[in-house]
Amino acid sequence: MTVVYEDNHIIVVNKASSEIVQGDKTGDAPLSETVKQYLKEKYQKPGNVFIGVTHRLDRPVSGLVVFAKTSKALPRLNEMFRLGTVKKTYWAIVKNAPKEIEGELVHYLVRNEKQNKSYAYDREVPNSKKAILDYRVIGRSDNYYLLEVDLKTGRHHQIRCQLAKMGCPIKGDLKYGFPRSNPDGSICLHARNVRFTHPVSKEELDLTAPVPNDSLWNGFKFD
Numbered sequence: 001m002t003v004v005y006e007d008n009h010i011i012v013v014n015k016a017s018s019e020i021v022q023g024d025k026t027g028d029a030p031l032s033e034t035v036k037q038y039l040k041e042k043y044q045k046p047g048n049v050f051i052g053v054t055h056r057l058d059r060p061v062s063g064l065v066v067f068a069k070t071s072k073a074l075p076r077l078n079e080m081f082r083l084g085t086v087k088k089t090y091w092a093i094v095k096n097a098p099k100e101i102e103g104e105l106v107h108y109l110v111r112n113e114k115q116n117k118s119y120a121y122d123r124e125v126p127n128s129k130k131a132i133l134d135y136r137v138i139g140r141s142d143n144y145y146l147l148e149v150d151l152k153t154g155r156h157h158q159i160r161c162q163l164a165k166m167g168c169p170i171k172g173d174l175k176y177g178f179p180r181s182n183p184d185g186s187i188c189l190h191a192r193n194v195r196f197t198h199p200v201s202k203e204e205l206d207l208t209a210p211v212p213n214d215s216l217w218n219g220f221k222f223d
Contacts, residue, residue, distance in 0.1 A: 001013040001014060001016060001019060001031060001034055002014045004207050005205065005207050006069075007201075008069065008070070008200075009068065009070045009072065009198070009200045009201075010066060010069055010073055010199070011051075011066075011067050011069055012065070012066050012067070013035060013064070013065055014063060014064060015031055015061075015065045015191075017060050017062040017212070018184065018186070021053060021056045021065055022056065031065060032051050032053055035051050035067055036048075036049045039051070050068075050069065051069065052067060052068035052070075053067065054066050054067065054068055054074065054078055055081045055086075055154075057191055058157065058160075058189075060172070060173075060185060060187040061187060061189045062186065062190045062209075062211075062212055063189075063190045063192060064191045064192070064193070064207060066194060068199075070200075072199075072200060073199045076200070077199050080197075085196065085197070087150070087194070087196065088150075088191060088193070089149065089193040090148070090151065090192055091138075091146060091147070091149070091190045091192045092149055092159060092188060092189045093144050093145070093146055093147075093170065093171045093188035093189075094145050094147060094163060094168040094169065094170060094188075095143065095169075096167055097145055097168075098137065098147070098166060098167075098168055099167075101136065102134070102135060104134050105163075105165075105166060106131070106132050107121060107130075107131050107161075107165055108122075108130055108131070109121075109128060109129055109156065109158065110125060110126075110127055110128045110129075111155075111157075117157065117175060118156050118157045118158070118161040119161070120162055120165035131153050132152035132153050133149050133150060133152055133158065133159060134150040135148065135149045135163070136148050139220030139222045140221055141216075141220050144171065145168075146222075147163070148192075157175075159189060160176045160187070170189050171216075186212075188217075190211050193206070193208045194207050195207075
């Protein structure tokens with residue numbers, strides 16, 4: 001992880017694709033603990049360091065994660081994420097060109113807990129939640145297309161599921177139909193930008209995370 005922004009109340013980091021945001025059954029050290037350790041060492045704090053998890057990124061996804069550093073900021077950030085006032089933009093690498101160069105996708109997603117997977121439908125079905133995103137093609141390389149995705153709702157695996165439904169599974173995403181995995185277990189989805197009003201100072205924040213430094217991400221010509 002690298003720190004993109006920090007003040008008294010929040011810290012925003014650029015997560016690597018292998019890191020988990022919160023502890024899970026793997027027992028691997030979560031990003032929240034790494035951030036705690038970083039703050040403990042930086043400020044030479046004795047005892048426990050407060051870190052509040054406000055949202056999650058799937059383990060194979062890289063990019064921006066926002067943490068609260070104070071109990072004042074945490075409930076406010078939680079509410080902002082719940083209401084959708086935190087605006088998130090992602091970049092995704094896909095093999096197949098979308099039929100349209102840009103557009104809005106509206107689906108109804110049903111989450112299967114056992115499979116840890118969501119299924120997209122064109123109309124409302126039982127237990128479904130409406131999912132909306134905007135996408136546009138912003139770059140091309142010899143073999144792939146780079147899409148910019150603006151999330152309008154925050155559903156389980158939403159971008160992965162909706163792009164796959166459109167016929168454009170994300171590179172490396174076996175779960176949603178890409179034929180091959182990436183060697184490092186990542187998928188080519190990156191939380192690129194986050195925009196929100198600071199929960200305490202009310203300052204407008206607009207933060208961007210560099211893409212992973214490899215030939216695939218660096219090989220795009222931008223439209």
